[in-house]
Amino acid sequence: MSVNQFDPKQTTTLDTPKKVLKDQSNTGSIAANLNTDNKKVGFVSLGCPKNLVDSERILTQLRTEGYEVVPNYDDAGIVIVNTCGFIDSAVQESLDTIGEALQENGKVLVTGCLGAKEDEIKEVYPNVLGITGPHAYENVMEQVHTHLPKPGQLPFAAQVPDTGVKLTPKHYAYLKISEGCNHRCTFCIIPSMRGDLDSRSIGEVLSEAQRLKAAGVKELLVISQDTSAYGVDRKNKTEFFDGMPIKSNFKTLCEQLSKMGIWVRLHYVYPYPHVDEIVPLMSQGALLPYLDIPFQHASKRILKLMKRPGNVDKTLERIQKWRELCPELVIRSTFIVGFPGETEEEFQELLDFLQAAKLDRVGCFKYSPVEGATANDLPDHIPEDVKEERFHRFMQLQQQISEARLATRVGKTYQILIDEVDEEGAIGRCFADAPEIDGLVYLNDETQHKPGDIVEAKIIASDEYDLWAESI
Secondary structure (H helix, E strand, O other), rough: OOOOEEEEOOOOOOOOOOOOOOOOOHHHOHHHHHHOOEEEEEEEEOOOOOHHHHHHHHHHHHHHHEEEEEEOOOOOOOOEEEOOOOHHHHHHHHHHHHHHHHHHOEEEEEEEHHOOOHHHHHHHOOOOOOOOOOOOOHHHHHHHHHOOOOOOOOOHHHOOOOOOOOOOOOOEEEEEEEEOOOOOHHHOOOHHHHHOOOOOOHHHHHHHHHHHHOOOOEEEEEEOOOHHOOOHHHHOOOOEOOOEEEOOOOHHHHHHHHHHEEEEEEOOOOHHHHHHHOOOHHOOOOOOOOEEEOOEOOHHHHHHHOOOOOOHHHHHHHHHHHHHHHOEEEEEEEEEEOOOOOHHHHHHHHHHHHHHHHOOEEEEEEOOOOOOHHHHHHOOOHHHHHHHHHHHHHHHHHHHHHHHHOOOOOOOOOEEEEEEEEEEEEEEEEEOOOOOOOOOEEEEEEOOOOOOEEEEEEEEEOOOOOEEEEEE
16 A cells, blocks of 8 residues: 555645656755755655554654645655565565655655665665654654754644544544564564564553544554554553553453444454454454454465464364354455465465355465565575466455355345445445455445445445445
8 A cells, every 4th residue: 555645634646647767876966956944745655554654643743843744746845755665566666656756856754664774775765865764753753853944833733633643534543552573474574674562551542542533533443563462562561541450451452442432443463362352342242343364374384484373273263163252253364375385285275274264355465585584595485477376276266255255245234334425326344344455335326425424234236355235
């Protein structure tokens, strides 16, 4: 996901078409001609929702200090690019965007995950004004102050909402509960970029959730690098919220969020045993019956090479128990095909697992070497054509499973959260659909709704990924 974001109230695209520099020899040459009295900032956010939250925090601080965020390169006194560096394609997109910003403006600060690879950026773009890593909010602002001094001492903070600047629509928001990760999956370099697990105070998280609800948010999407590890680093510490003592752990956090009276959706849930304790809250309707669990593979040997939990039989048993307790439970997951050494038999194990688990929403990635990942050193890397063939077989099977799962929803009635309304009707999501990554529910010819409305609707049709409904 990429967001070229300059207006804190809505997501916009740049006025200038994207131009990728082929020759970096002259980049940044116009920077010296820019007027430092210009207090306008351009901002480009790339990557995952966790990065989006980082962008929101930087934009909030910019607005608090009186900087104006503008929707084009020409008006900006400086441009900030919040980068992604997880896989090679994301690295290239980030580098291309930095090049575009340098060509169109010339005065560029780089932050985010790719910023952890400062030498790599400097090699291509030596004229960027500054580079910081992920969630380095204070360092970013220090660099802004150096090149674009503060506008003044006016009480700008009073003009910024209590929730801060949000890049999502008004009716849903991401709630990031921690930074970093304690795992060392061999295909991943996130810990080297974002560090070990660092959970936020539970009181701070719940207070932010309250502010978001008060601002009209109908759905909270709980995110982190390892959501179900929340509080492990705080060692179940007793903290306070609304004057009451409260333990800082995953279960307590879920229990407290479930009392908010709005949709709460859990993402990036590592399958620890204590995840079982959360499913009863879902069966009671307190949390959305939705679990985003990245299983990654089904072969015990491949999972061991990945340094992921690897007892597939127990995983299937747990899925069955979860569904017995909460029949409406939707499970989203991601998998990697073509991991080094993956045999045809091991790939077939993965397909067999899909058939048995019947997961509702699934993403699949072809293994891609990432600079710094230990999996790069494994033997027997899979040829690209084999990865491609396995990817298509995987997705073809999952498409059939998804189509069958969605067909069971026809005739049932659900609450639909409306995301968009145009001349053709309304588009929304039910509990089973996270924004941007899952399917949609179409309410054709129903133009009377507004984004953020929650309507009762009966499902009348389905296909491989989406639903059609009529409001009641």
